Amino acid sequence: MDDQPEDGSESDVLRDGAGFVEDFDTWSSLLALEAVLDEALTEPEIIVGLRAENLRVDDAREAVLTSVSALARIRMERERAGVVFERSRRLPFRRMTLREAGWFVVTGALLVGYLRILQLSWSAMPLVFQLIGVLGLGAVIGMAVQTIGRRIPGLFALEGWERSGEWAHPELIGLGDRWDFALREIVLPELRDHIKDNRRTRDRVNLVFEDPGEDDLGAGLVRTAAVNRLRRIVDRAESVAVALAGHRGTGKTTAIRSLEKGLIGRSDQADPLVVVASAPAAYEARDFVLHLHALLCKAVLVKISDGSSPVTGRMRRRHVLGRVLRRSASLLMAAGVAAVVVWLLWGGTPIQAGKDLLTFASDVVGGRVTLPQVWDGQPVRRLIALGVLLVFLLRTVFGVLAGAASVVRWLVRRRRAARVVGLKRLTEQQLDRIRFLQTYTTGWSGKLSMPLKGEAGRTWSTQRAEQQLTHPEVVDKFREFAEEAAWRLKVEKLAGRVVIAIDELDKIGEPEKAHQFINDVKGVFDVPGCLFFVSVSDDAVLGFEQRGLGVRDAFDSAFSEMVRLEPFTLDESRLWIALRLRGISEQFCHLAHCLSGGLPRDLKRCVVEMVDLANEIYQPTLETVTRSLVEGAMAGKTRAFTATAATLERSPELVALTTDLLRIPETDTPPELAELAARLVRDDADDADDAEATEATAPIGDLRWHSGCFVLFCATVLEIFDDGLTGDRLSAGLHRLALVRQRMAMHPRQAWDDLVEFRKARGLS
Numbered sequence: 001m002d003d004q005p006e007d008g009s010e011s012d013v014l015r016d017g018a019g020f021v022e023d024f025d026t027w028s029s030l031l032a033l034e035a036v037l038d039e040a041l042t043e044p045e046i047i048v049g050l051r052a053e054n055l056r057v058d059d060a061r062e063a064v065l066t067s068v069s070a071l072a073r074i075r076m077e078r079e080r081a082g083v084v085f086e087r088s089r090r091l092p093f094r095r096m097t098l099r100e101a102g103w104f105v106v107t108g109a110l111l112v113g114y115l116r117i118l119q120l121s122w123s124a125m126p127l128v129f130q131l132i133g134v135l136g137l138g139a140v141i142g143m144a145v146q147t148i149g150r151r152i153p154g155l156f157a158l159e160g161w162e163r164s165g166e167w168a169h170p171e172l173i174g175l176g177d178r179w180d181f182a183l184r185e186i187v188l189p190e191l192r193d194h195i196k197d198n199r200r201t202r203d204r205v206n207l208v209f210e211d212p213g214e215d216d217l218g219a220g221l222v223r224t225a226a227v228n229r230l231r232r233i234v235d236r237a238e239s240v241a242v243a244l245a246g247h248r249g250t251g252k253t254t255a256i257r258s259l260e261k262g263l264i265g266r267s268d269q270a271d272p273l274v275v276v277a278s279a280p281a282a283y284e285a286r287d288f289v290l291h292l293h294a295l296l297c298k299a300v301l302v303k304i305s306d307g308s309s310p311v312t313g314r315m316r317r318r319h320v321l322g323r324v325l326r327r328s329a330s331l332l333m334a335a336g337v338a339a340v341v342v343w344l345l346w347g348g349t350p351i352q353a354g355k356d357l358l359t360f361a362s363d364v365v366g367g368r369v370t371l372p373q374v375w376d377g378q379p380v381r382r383l384i385a386l387g388v389l390l391v392f393l394l395r396t397v398f399g400v401l402a403g404a405a406s407v408v409r410w411l412v413r414r415r416r417a418a419r420v421v422g423l424k425r426l427t428e429q430q431l432d433r434i435r436f437l438q439t440y441t442t443g444w445s446g447k448l449s450m451p452l453k454g455e456a457g458r459t460w461s462t463q464r465a466e467q468q469l470t471h472p473e474v475v476d477k478f479r480e481f482a483e484e485a486a487w488r489l490k491v492e493k494l495a496g497r498v499v500i501a502i503d504e505l506d507k508i509g510e511p512e513k514a515h516q517f518i519n520d521v522k523g524v525f526d527v528p529g530c531l532f533f534v535s536v537s538d539d540a541v542l543g544f545e546q547r548g549l550g551v552r553d554a555f556d557s558a559f560s561e562m563v564r565l566e567p568f569t570l571d572e573s574r575l576w577i578a579l580r581l582r583g584i585s586e587q588f589c590h591l592a593h594c595l596s597g598g599l600p601r602d603l604k605r606c607v608v609e610m611v612d613l614a615n616e617i618y619q620p621t622l623e624t625v626t627r628s629l630v631e632g633a634m635a636g637k638t639r640a641f642t643a644t645a646a647t648l649e650r651s652p653e654l655v656a657l658t659t660d661l662l663r664i665p666e667t668d669t670p671p672e673l674a675e676l677a678a679r680l681v682r683d684d685a686d687d688a689d690d691a692e693a694t695e696a697t698a699p700i701g702d703l704r705w706h707s708g709c710f711v712l713f714c715a716t717v718l719e720i721f722d723d724g725l726t727g728d729r730l731s732a733g734l735h736r737l738a739l740v741r742q743r744m745a746m747h748p749r750q751a752w753d754d755l756v757e758f759r760k761a762r763g764l765s
Contacts (some may be wrong), residue, residue: 012131030065032173033187035065036074040187047132049195052582063194064187073186106398107144110391117387121380131381196575202585203727205622207614209581221263222576227566230255231264233561234272234499234531241525241558244535246565247742249601252535255565256501260531272531273495275299279505280560285520286471289433292500292524293478297431300485303494304424331399338392343717344765357389372377374710430481475523486529494645500524501533516724522558566599568741570735576600577607587622591721592733595629597610597741630714631665638664641707648699657700661707671765673715680708681752705748713740719764733761 050057064070072178118133125133175182178568220229226246233242244252258264272548275295309497339350346353352376466535469477472746482498489495505514520535525532568576573593577584588610604628613620613628620628639659648654660680667673681704716737736758759765 001638023723025075026071027077028174029071032078032175032182033071033074034061034065035173035186036175036179036182037061040183040191043188046191046195049192052198052357053195054200055195059198059640060191060194063192067190070186070190074182076285077178077182077186078174081174081178092625104148106394107147111140111144113387113390117383118161120184121383125380137538164176201727202583203587204585205587205618205723205725207584207588207610207622207625209584210617215642216277221258222399222572222579224566224568224572227255227258227264227564230259233563234259239526239528239530240560241522241532241534243559244533244565246537247567247599249538249599250565250567251600252537252565253503254533254600254631255260255752256533258502259499259501270493270496272499273299273303273489274499274501276503278503279517286474287519288480288517289471289474290523291503293474293481294434295433296478296482296485296498296500297427297434300427300489301424301431302618304420304427308543327399327403334392337418339421341388342385345381345388347381351489386713393575419488419494420494423485423492423701426481427485430477449659462708471520471555472523478524479527482524482530486527490529498527498530499533501535505534505536518558519533532539567738568593568600568603569762570649570732570738573598573738575660576603580607581611586727586730587721587725588625590730591622591626591629591717592742594721594734596738597744598738601743620725622725623723624720630718634711634714635665637710638662638706641703644703651700657704664707664711670715670718672717673711674765677712677715678710680704704754706744709740709744709748709752709755712752713737713744716755716759716764720762 004343021113025527041061046060049055052062058713114137122130122133220350232244244255246252248401255264256274256276259272260274260276275292277288277292279293280291322737342357343350346356348356481498488499490497505517521534570590573596574589577589577592592610594604596606610625611628611631613625617624641664642658645654645658645661655679660676663676664673667676720737722732736754740751740755740758743754
């Protein structure tokens with residue numbers, strides 16, 4: 001297999017002259033896509049992924065280059081970059097920066113100056129000095145090349161050279177500063193999708209996989225439609241409130257935690273500051289807003305401490321002082337060495353040499369001595385001394401300029417640090433205001449002794465206590481601070497934006513209070529620079545609606561958008577498992593998907609149980625794993641069913657039902673389980689003939705349908721997932737079992753009908 005493209009391969013796009021002439025815009029966009037793709041294929045992540053799935057690099061290149069969406073997005077990024085290519089330009093020289101130009105001029109001037117000195121003094125130098133001059137010329141040329149190569153690397157490396165001498169100019173590619181965004185947000189996701197879509201499928205009935213690491217079971221985010229929509233909301237919205245809806249276990253909390261980790265968002269933007277608060281079980285609007293305010297203050301302080309230097313002010317001053325002392329000592333040492341060298345070359349006493357140099361400098365400045373007179377009127381050793389002195393003076397000038405630039409940068413950093421310190425002080429004040437009820441007491445007392453042991457005294461005291469803020473005032477304070485913190489964090493580039501998430505709204509037990517909670521909390525929404533997410537389960541919404549509460553109206557008035565997190569599809573579940581248990585066969589992926597119903601939380605539980613079973617049994621078979629998972633599920637559900645039955649009014653029907661429920665864990669074979677399920681449902685159908693009995697035994701009937709549907713589901717799973725299940729029998733139709741598992745809790749009768757139809761289609765009795 002080809003691990004990566006050969007260095008000698010040619011660019012088909014660059015050689016496409018017809019495309020250049022007919023449609024230059026499309027041709028140049030395709031060239032830009034190819035250039036970014038070449039870099040993406042050198043990423044270790046992509047190399048390892050292609051090798052693991054035994055995929056060819058040429059096929060991956062072809063898949064990305066033929067992607068219409070990738071080409072369209074590259075074209076958009078080129079338009080945003082605004083780089084204009086001049087077709088008349090042929091020389092591929094890169095523009096040098098001002099700093100690079102300065103280094104080039106100084107290095108060239110020193111080299112030319114040395115050559116000029118050598119030329120003027122060559123005839124007057126003895127043979128030994130001529131040899132030293134030639135050797136010195138080689139050293140000077142080497143130092144010049146080394147300096148230019150280090151300071152101006154663009155002169156020696158052709159930027160954009162990718163393939164066998166064929167070169168694409170950066171302005172022709174036209175991405176400019178959008179290159180990294182195109183790499184991280186367009187090309188790499190396309191390559192990941194290609195690897196996922198073409199990953200190897202393994203057909204075996206033994207549980208074999210690579211040992212997952214410590215964090216593998218929690219790593220990897222599946223990009224579902226809801227996750228992509230959340231990403232777009234985070235990228236584009238400045239101030240919006242979003243409701244996250246979905247069944248329990250669909251990943252609402254995971255989505256919020258992914259926001260906190262920066263997994264949902266663009267790579268070219270700073271990670272957002274995420275504050276996560278759980279909805280309170282005992283609800284008080286004012287206290288919850290204060291709690292939210294405190295969490296935001298703590299998060300801001302953490303972000304400031306992470307983004308600032310851990311060095312204290314005293315340590316920083318010591319560091320600066322030490323650096324100044326080191327540079328001063330270096331300058332003094334260089335000055336001493338230069339003075340000794342100049343004195344030895346000039347001749348005479350040090351005082352006399354200094355006087356001569358001052359006189360010579362004044363003559364040059366005053367115009368009494370011209371440059372040709374300097375070369376002709378001075379011996380070679382004094383010319384060398386003047387050259388050493390000139391180099392030292394230039395080095396000193398550059399050092400002073402660099403020091404001035406460092407001072408300017410330090411002043412800029414200090415100003416920024418002052419702004420950050422101001423935000424930190426404001427945050428600490430806000431946090432203290434929330435935590436404490438401030439009380440200030442001042443007073444004066446005195447005592448006067450009188451004759452006959454009499455005493456007189458008087459005491460004055462004043463006391464000020466800050467009164468508790470009302471709920472509207474608390475909301476206003478929170479909004480003011482949130483807006484200020486969001487603006488300052490964005491200006492200082494410490495965080496992209498502020499995201500405040502309220503999780504687990506269904507923890508509020510009473511629907512009326514939960515409905516009131518939404519109406520009270522929405523007062524903190526719509527803060528500039530802040531995004532608000534509130535997660536609520538479909539079960540809670542259904543509870544609201546059954547109580548006659550207009551929760552939909554509350555959502556419409558409080559939230560700008562509602563994002564539903566749906567259970568995984570079959571392909572998404574397979575991908576989720578494949579990212580964690582590499583090398584696992586498709587049979588076990590389908591099994592976990594059907595048992596979990598595609599709910600991410602239950603899917604993770606199934607995967608963990610399979611890993612634990614594989615640690616106990618060497619390469620367990622599919623039938624062994626299925627029976628272990630089903631028996632564990634039946635044991636847990638039996639406890640739940642019997643606990644529910646214990647809360648109902650005792651009756652002969654309830655006693656008979658409890659007896660059947662206790663028989664569930666003792667039933668082994670699928671036919672016996674199917675017969676038990678039919679008996680549970682049939683008994684309820686017989687009781688439904690009597691209208692009065694139906695009203696009295698409605699809770700028992702619901703329990704019969706829930707338990708009967710679950711037992712028949714377990715029997716079906718045991719019959720389908722046996723050791724004879726080969727890869728050709730795996731199909732998308734097995735997803736119907738996952739749908740039955742999803743509907744079982746809310747609509748057991750419909751789930752029963754779907755399950756019976758599925759069994760008939762599969763030829764199960």
